[in-house]
Amino acid sequence: MYLRMAKRMLLETDKRLLWKLCWNMGVKGLRSVQKHKARLKRGEFFPPYLYISIINSCNLRCQGCWVDVAAKQQKIDVPAMNRMINEAKAMGNSFFGLLGGEPFMHGELFEILEAHPDVYFQVFTNGHFITDEVAKRLRKCGNVTVLVSIEGSEVISDERRGKTGVYSKSMEGIQNCLNNKVMTGVCTSLCQSNYEDLLQEAWLDRLIEMGVLYTWFHIYRPVGPDPSEALSLTQEQQKQARQFVVDMRVKKPIIFIDAYYDADGEALCPMATGFTHHISPWGDIEPCPIIQFSKDSIHDERPLREVFNDSEFLRDFREAAATHTRGCIALERPDIMKQLVEKHSAKDSTARGTAMPELDAMTTRPSQYNPGSEIPEKSWVYWLAKKIAFHEYGVYTKNFDASAWKDTRVAAVEPESELVQIKT
Secondary structure (H helix, E strand, O other): OHHHHHHHHHHOOOHHHHHHHHHHHHHHHHHHHHHHHHHHHOOOOOOOEEEEEOEOOOOOOOOOOOOOOOOOOOEOOHHHHHHHHHHHHHOOOOEEEEEOOOHHHOOOHHHHHHHOOOOEEEEEEOOOOOOHHHHHHHHHHOOEEEEEEOOOOHHHHHHHHOOOOHHHHHHHHHHHHHHOOOOEEEEEEEOOOOHHHHOOHHHHHHHHHHOOOEEEEEEOOOOOOOOOHHHOOOHHHHHHHHHHHHHHOOOOOOEEOOOOEOOOOOEOOOOOOOOEEEEOOOOEEEOEOOEOEEOEEOOOOOOHHHHHHHOHHHHHHHHHHHHHOOOOHHHHOHHHHHHHHHHHOOEEOOOOOOHHHHHHHOOOOOOOOOOOOOOOOOOHHHHHHHHHHHOOOOHHHHHOOHHHHHHHHHOOOOHHHOOOOOOO
16 A cells, blocks of 8 residues: 555656755644744744634635625734744744635735745635646645645535535536646545545545545534534444544555544644644634634734743643644533633634623534544554654653543533633
8 A cells, every 4th residue: 555655756756856855745734843842842842833814714604614705804814924924934944734714715816826936835625726837736736735624525615615506516626637737635624424425435436546645534513603414424333434544544545634632543633732723714712613712813923933922811721722622622521611701801802702601602612522432553664743742741751631521421511500611
């Protein structure tokens, strides 16, 4: 399998793009993670990987979307992006995730990509704006991969994404990238409507036949103004999805991305480990994309390293998340989230202004943490990569109490009955 994967990487993508990937994301990316770990040991903080929502606008209206896609367009302008990326590069960062809305609706996207050839960008997109001309320009840039979202069959995609012809348009964007040998991935937010159709070997085989080089099955999270909770997976389905990914990693010549399990199959949260935080289109620094509260901004006059390092709000969120669950605090403990927001008088960083009522309405749901059901990596390649990237943070070994988590999960959610003890 590893030889087949290596052959695909060498033959199915541009060699210059492959070199950019290996150097900027691989070598430099792992180095940035090591610098992050070293900073943590010194009591300092700066995330090695930033999710940046560069624009709120989108041409689709997906079920369960938490982004204010229908609000007045807001985007991070080029000077602000350049300043942020340059300051992050000075801290050792070399890999950035660009989200939306739909990133390709940002009129200066290529100006941003082309200004930083020494880093690597992953653009999360629906693929609808990737014409052959756009794909040719992506190939010329060389420092970008696209991750196109496919949410089911033609019928399911139209239902999930609020528009007709979504699936065919996304597949067309994927094919334009593949025709130009752009490093291309396909992701799916696994939910009840697509779980049976896409978590299948047949779907993986089709992606491989097309020339797609990597995929990401992440779990749907019911948040936002219309959380569509009926789409949520059960804990058993999440366990089955994890087992499927682990099994396929040693069978199929396609790369599987995941950020929610370590090498031993233990659940983790990238935000809790400090691996990443999120920047909104308004420049607000949020704990993660689905937690839309903020006390800090990239537009602060202070250097970005000081903004991240000195933020008590972000520090408390990381420590609370690591203390109360190895999974997703937004799903497992919305009561703790509310206490943190109130403690810091954090602002609602949405355009709709309803994040607090949405938080009040959230109920406790299972996330990736399922104690006693850990599924370790079978592949030595993934095991080693995760040992380097996801271990040795110490946040769970020092703070986490699984028995306490079990008790609080089954208890009624009463924010007033529990005081959150957080280091300051």
